[in-house]
Amino acid sequence: MKIAIGSDHGGFKLKEAVIEYLKSLSYEVVDCGCFGLDSCDYPVYAKDVCELIVKKECDKGVLICTTGIGMSITANRFEGIRAALITNEDMCRLTRQHNNSNILVMGAKYTPIDVAKKYVDIFLNTEFEGGRHERRINLIEKE
Numbered sequence: 001m002k003i004a005i006g007s008d009h010g011g012f013k014l015k016e017a018v019i020e021y022l023k024s025l026s027y028e029v030v031d032c033g034c035f036g037l038d039s040c041d042y043p044v045y046a047k048d049v050c051e052l053i054v055k056k057e058c059d060k061g062v063l064i065c066t067t068g069i070g071m072s073i074t075a076n077r078f079e080g081i082r083a084a085l086i087t088n089e090d091m092c093r094l095t096r097q098h099n100n101s102n103i104l105v106m107g108a109k110y111t112p113i114d115v116a117k118k119y120v121d122i123f124l125n126t127e128f129e130g131g132r133h134e135r136r137i138n139l140i141e142k143e
Contacts (some may be wrong), residue, residue, distance in 0.1 A: 001060065002058045003124075004023055004029070004048075005049065005064075006034075006063055007042075008044060008070075010042075011063075011108040013108065014106065015031075017116065020048055021120065030058055032049050042071055042074065044076035046063055049062075049103065050103070051085060057138065059102075059103060060103065062105075062120065063083065066094065066108055067110070068105045068111075071105050072105045080141070082102055082103070084099060084101040084105060085106070090117045095123075097127070097128065097133070100133070103133065108117060
């Protein structure tokens with residue numbers, strides 16, 4: 001599985017830790033930036049991750065900023081993207097099972113590294129249930 005990941009300066013340190021974790025699990029990772037702590041604009045990195053997913057060059061994505069809100073808002077503007085801002089394990093599991101989310105969004109200010117690793121594991125290992133949820137996803141895609 002190939003994972004695209006991006007952050008702004010507020011999420012940079014958590015992004016680096018998540019990349020290291022993903023690589024330790026043998027995932028292929030595409031780091032879309034940012035590449036340091038200097039102030040930068042989160043929409044640039046959200047766009048880069050989303051485009052890789054829409055083009056099917058990556059299977060899933062991870063976006064991180066200080067709160068996760070900006071990344072989530074930006075990502076969900078792209079057709080075919082279902083980005084979910086996660087704040088607990090249940091939300092993480094359900095967004096995959098019910099919403100077939102393809103991007104995990106986290107807020108670095110509220111997500112310790114050990115918790116982020118749990119979210120990544122849940123997100124990447126939980127399958128979409130389909131059924132009635134498929135109908136709802138199709139309604140979203142038709143809008």
